[in-house]
Amino acid sequence: xxxxxxxxxxxxxxxxxxxxxxxxxxxxxxxxxxxxxxxxxxxxxxxxxxxxxxxxxxxxxxxxxxxxxxxxxxxxxxxxxxxxxxxxxxxxxxxxxxxxxxxxxxxxxxxxxxxxxxxxxxxxxxxxxxxxxxxxxxxxxxxxxxxxxxxxxxxxxxxxxxxxxxxxxxxxxxxxxxxxxxxxxxxxxxxxxxxxxxxxxxxxxxxxxxxxxxxxxxxxxxxxxxxxxxxxxxxxxxxxxxxxxxxxxxxxxxxxxxxxxxxxxxxxxxxxxxxxxxxxxxxxxxxxxxxxxxxxxxxxxxxxxxxxxxxxxxxxxxxxxxxxxxxxxxxxxxxxxxxxxxxxxxxxxxxxxxxxxxxxxxxxxxxxxxxxxxxxxxxxxxxxxxxxxxxxxxxxxxxxxxxxxxxxxxxxxxxxxxxxxxxxxxxxxxxxxxxxxxxxxxxxxxxxxxxxxxxxxxxxxxxxxxxxxxxxxxxxxxxxxxxxxxxxxxxxxxxxxxxxxxxxxxxxxxxxxxxxxxxxxxxxxxxxxxxxxxxxxxxxxxxxxxxxxxxxxxxxxxxxxxxxxxxxxxxxxx
Amino acid sequence: xxxxxxxxxxxxxxxxxxxxxxxxxxxxxxxxxxxxxxxxxxxxxxxxxxxxxxxxxxxxxxxxxxxxxxxxxxxxxxxxxxxxxxxxxxxxxxxxxxxxxxxxxxxxxxxxxxxxxxxxxxxxxxxxxxxxxxxxxxxxxxxxxxxxxxxxxxxxxxxxxxxxxxxxxxxxxxxxxxxxxxxxxxxxxxxxxxxxxxxxxxxxxxxxxxxxxxxxxxxxxxxxxxxxxxxxxxxxxxxxxxxxxxxxxxxxxxxxxxxxxxxxxxxxxxxxxxxxxxxxxxxxxxxxxxxxxxxxxxxxxxxxxxxxxxxxxxxxxxxxxxxxxxxxxxxxx
Numbered sequence: 001x002x003x004x005x006x007x008x009x010x011x012x013x014x015x016x017x018x019x020x021x022x023x024x025x026x027x028x029x030x031x032x033x034x035x036x037x038x039x040x041x042x043x044x045x046x047x048x049x050x051x052x053x054x055x056x057x058x059x060x061x062x063x064x065x066x067x068x069x070x071x072x073x074x075x076x077x078x079x080x081x082x083x084x085x086x087x088x089x090x091x092x093x094x095x096x097x098x099x100x101x102x103x104x105x106x107x108x109x110x111x112x113x114x115x116x117x118x119x120x121x122x123x124x125x126x127x128x129x130x131x132x133x134x135x136x137x138x139x140x141x142x143x144x145x146x147x148x149x150x151x152x153x154x155x156x157x158x159x160x161x162x163x164x165x166x167x168x169x170x171x172x173x174x175x176x177x178x179x180x181x182x183x184x185x186x187x188x189x190x191x192x193x194x195x196x197x198x199x200x201x202x203x204x205x206x207x208x209x210x211x212x213x214x215x216x217x218x219x220x221x222x223x224x225x226x227x228x229x230x231x232x233x234x235x236x237x238x239x240x241x242x243x244x245x246x247x248x249x250x251x252x253x254x255x256x257x258x259x260x261x262x263x264x265x266x267x268x269x270x271x272x273x274x275x276x277x278x279x280x281x282x283x284x285x286x287x288x289x290x291x292x293x294x295x296x297x298x299x300x301x302x303x304x305x306x307x308x309x310x311x312x313x314x315x316x317x318x319x320x321x322x323x324x325x326x327x328x329x330x331x332x333x334x335x336x337x338x339x340x341x342x343x344x345x346x347x348x349x350x351x352x353x354x355x356x357x358x359x360x361x362x363x364x365x366x367x368x369x370x371x372x373x374x375x376x377x378x379x380x381x382x383x384x385x386x387x388x389x390x391x392x393x394x395x396x397x398x399x400x401x402x403x404x405x406x407x408x409x410x411x412x413x414x415x416x417x418x419x420x421x422x423x424x425x426x427x428x429x430x431x432x433x434x435x436x437x438x439x440x441x442x443x444x445x446x447x448x449x450x451x452x453x454x455x456x457x458x459x460x461x462x463x464x465x466x467x468x469x470x471x472x473x474x475x476x477x478x479x480x481x482x483x484x485x486x487x488x489x490x491x492x493x494x495x496x497x498x499x500x501x502x503x504x505x506x507x508x509x510x511x512x513x514x515x516x517x518x519x520x521x522x523x524x525x526x527x528x529x530x531x532x533x534x535x536x537x538x539x540x541x542x543x544x545x546x547x548x549x550x551x552x553x554x555x556x557x558x559x560x561x562x563x564x565x566x567x568x569x570x571x572x573x574x
Numbered sequence: 575x576x577x578x579x580x581x582x583x584x585x586x587x588x589x590x591x592x593x594x595x596x597x598x599x600x601x602x603x604x605x606x607x608x609x610x611x612x613x614x615x616x617x618x619x620x621x622x623x624x625x626x627x628x629x630x631x632x633x634x635x636x637x638x639x640x641x642x643x644x645x646x647x648x649x650x651x652x653x654x655x656x657x658x659x660x661x662x663x664x665x666x667x668x669x670x671x672x673x674x675x676x677x678x679x680x681x682x683x684x685x686x687x688x689x690x691x692x693x694x695x696x697x698x699x700x701x702x703x704x705x706x707x708x709x710x711x712x713x714x715x716x717x718x719x720x721x722x723x724x725x726x727x728x729x730x731x732x733x734x735x736x737x738x739x740x741x742x743x744x745x746x747x748x749x750x751x752x753x754x755x756x757x758x759x760x761x762x763x764x765x766x767x768x769x770x771x772x773x774x775x776x777x778x779x780x781x782x783x784x785x786x787x788x789x790x791x792x793x794x795x796x797x798x799x800x801x802x803x804x805x806x807x808x809x810x811x812x813x814x815x816x817x818x819x820x821x822x823x824x825x826x827x828x829x830x831x832x833x834x835x836x837x838x839x840x841x842x843x844x845x846x847x848x849x850x851x852x853x854x855x856x857x858x859x860x861x862x863x864x865x866x867x868x869x870x871x872x873x874x875x876x877x878x879x880x881x882x883x884x885x886x887x888x889x890x891x892x893x894x895x896x897x898x899x900x901x902x903x904x905x906x907x
Contacts, residue, residue, distance in 0.1 A: 040844075041726075041761070041764070041844075042844045042845050042846050043845050043846060043849060044845060046726075064731055065733065066720075066723060066731040066732070066733055067719050067720065067723060068672055068676060068716075068719075068720055068732070068733070068734055069733040069734060070733075070734040070735070072734075072736065073733045073734050073735075073736065073737075073738070074733075077736065078736075079690070079736060080679070080684055080690070080736055081683075081684045081688050081689055081690035081691075081736075082688065082690070084684065084685065084688040085687075085688025085689075086688075092736065095733060095738075107723045107726075107727070108719060108722060108723055108761075111719050136722070136761050138760050138761065159844070161845075162844075162845040162848075164845070327714075327715065327716035328672060328716070344681060345678075345679055345681070345735050345736070348681070348684070348685070349736070370685055444757060445753065445754050445755060445757065447753045447754050448754045
């Protein structure tokens with residue numbers, strides 16, 4: 001929709017200088033700005049973080065929280081050793097308590113568990129705790145948990161930055177030059193609110209951050225009144241990275257009404273008599289917002305990537321609670337066995353406070369003996385990423401097969417290119433002549449897929465029924481492994497070879513319908529992509545029998561295919 | 575049984591070079607080895623670790639601290655005695671649990687004496703040595719997450735099981751895997767300074783020589799090791815000399831410009847590619863006994879330092895190595 005030149009400007013126009021400015025503003029007022037997210041790992045960020053931590057340490061504790069932290073350590077809990085030794089409960093404060101009035105440093109923030117993120121968010125809401133998120137995400141849909149992103153003022157992207165000297169030159173001990181400036185006029189607030197609305201930002205938090213950022217910027221710059229550039233900085237630093245739509249001047253909604261707070265009167269700069277320059281101001285700010293939207297946000301706005309859904313989004317396949325493997329998700333009461341593993345430490349921790357009583361009860365007070373009851377038992381509980389499997393069943397018959405195959409190949413490769421992020425697999429079945437063949441068993445490997453695809457032959461009759469059966473077998477096997485299969489059938493729906501290899505159009509059609517209905521009954525989700533140049537009812541009928549989606553794509557394009565298949569796959573996982 | 579001597583490994587020059595360069599300058603980071611099974615990946619890594627001279631460590635310290643930097647040790651680490659130990663070489667098996675990797679509460683001590691004690695994991699064992707992960711592309715995601723942060727920060731921070739411990743964990747990460755069996759997360763790839771692609775040698779004579787040497791080693795490993803001791807000592811001297819010479823190796827401004835131009839042409843992401851290529855070329859020059867980095871050093875190291883950093887274009891099947899060679903040809907003729 002937008003000219004290419006604009007996009008390029010956006011890609012380079014959120015430079016390191018703004019990130020450094022954000023870091024300065026944050027160090028000046030860490031509590032009220034919530035925190036900062038620094039995306040893009042590399043030497044520049046390492047240097048910047050070192051500097052930032054150095055500046056924050058004199059102000060309060062700076063605690064690094066490893067990704068493997070457990071909720072118990074975060075929130076505090078029973079000190080096992082001390083409790084056993086002392087015969088009474090000894091509590092140990094959690095990291096959140098220790099970090100009060102300080103800063104948490106969160107490496108690999110895009111991988112933080114939502115449960116951990118929720119605890120941190122709560123602690124931020126309840127006290128003076130700010131956070132530094134180090135986001136190592138590379139793909140557009142890899143990002144730290146939304147609850148945390150929402151609570152930090154600045155989202156900085158350092159991925160393209162290479163200027164180590166600029167970081168080295170950054171001065172973070174700057175004292176406010178105009179410390180008295182504390183609030184802004186209603187008009188200026190309204191213009192910030194209008195920009196937020198134009199950018200599609202619903203939450204009020206960013207507005208508060210933008211206001212504080214404006215004031216902070218004015219103080220650093222030594223303005224005794226809020227200047228346009230202060231507002232522009234806030235728009236660039238706080239609002240633009242949160243845009244969910246591309247701001248357009250005309251769409252800007254009327255200024256939100258907000259009551260001037262009591263503090264407005266005493267230290268407010270100027271007054272409301274600047275309506276003449278307010279009109280261009282809004283345009284000015286919108287322009288600043290438009291230019292500063294970072295590229296990965298643009299991707300999301302323009303639908304080049306799937307919008308992350310709830311939580312952390314669909315980047316790594318859906319999650320499944322599991323008692324056997326995956327990422328540890330804490331423990332719960334339960335008896336070990338049938339694959340559940342005993343969580344020894346938590347079991348002991350549950351038993352520890354009762355030891356004095358139990359020793360007395362049982363008359364066995366031998367030191368070093370721990371009395372454990374069945375109710376104390378705790379088992380591990382893991383989270384496994386549920387893998388998705390997309391099975392491409394491609395009609396390789398006839399003369400037009402070549403172009404379809406090329407598109408199918410493109411779609412398979414596009415899906416695989418994201419597979420290492422999303423933990424999804426792809427398989428490929430081709431049917432032609434007398435039967436169907438699994439050309440690519442379920443895999444995540446691009447290298448292997450490429451080799452299989454390059455050998456994909458075309459031509460001959462259309463044994464659609466055989467293709468369906470082969471796809472169904474793959475789907476059922478995938479289910480047994482705990483995967484969620486989706487079948488993408490690329491065909492014109494005109495089967496003409498029966499399972500026994502005999503050629504009969506009507507026979508093949510009946511056979512095919514029966515198989516399709518059987519698959520629908522199994523609840524296998526599917527999509528039929530009609531790739532014939534002029535879509536006919538056959539493929540639509542097939543989709544109906546499969547109870548799947550029907551999508552006529554006479555000029556199938558790989559990217560469009562992927563988008564359609566993923567929407568079906570997502571529904572299957574939900 | 576003695577291990578296989580480093581210098582007895584037939585062929586695989588690129589892999590050997592990458593390991594040597596990583597041994598000369600630890601800041602380069604680890605080595606990722608792509609390739610089939612049975613191409614001597616783990617043998618080479620293990621052999622190099624065994625070739626290196628023993629390191630000095632505080633006696634009895636579970637983190638084998640360097641006597642000069644024992645302040646970072648979470649243990650009391652008070653022994654006055656210094657012991658020489660072999661360079662640690664730790665295998666991280668695929669099924670490792672988090673506890674096993676980062677370390678956990680020592681239950682026996684907690685139960686018997688009511689003492690809180692940290693039981694170090696594999697990361698602690700690998701400190702000052704090598705951490706080898708075979709089939710790293712099949713490693714579970716959450717274990718990869720643990721490694722990423724430790725490999726970047728050089729310390730292991732444990733905040734779980736009621737423990738709060740930090741200990742140094744600086745190691746050369748060596749990963750190996752077959753890209754056919756699954757891709758590696760780009761974040762993990764970036765942590766590796768160098769990457770090499772190994773293939774089974776297709777030269778018959780080389781294969782015969784490999785068979786002969788493996789056989790000799792199996793029959794009498796001590797004798798075989800003795801036979802190659804001289805060669806291994808040469809490798810060791812080469813590394814020692816290079817380490818000493820490294821700070822003095824000059825990097826001309828023109829080479830820096832060439833490095834930047836090359837990285838720009840091939841589209842290597844981020845600054846890390848350039849820094850690694852520069853360090854790699856410098857370490858290579860030091861290994862060769864040269865006083866300054868030349869274009870030849872740069873050209874040799876470019877595929878190793880850059881091939882895993884190129885943004886992959888799904889529809890372009892050209893391998894990374896070919897793209898780098900093309901760029902080298904284009905820029906430097």
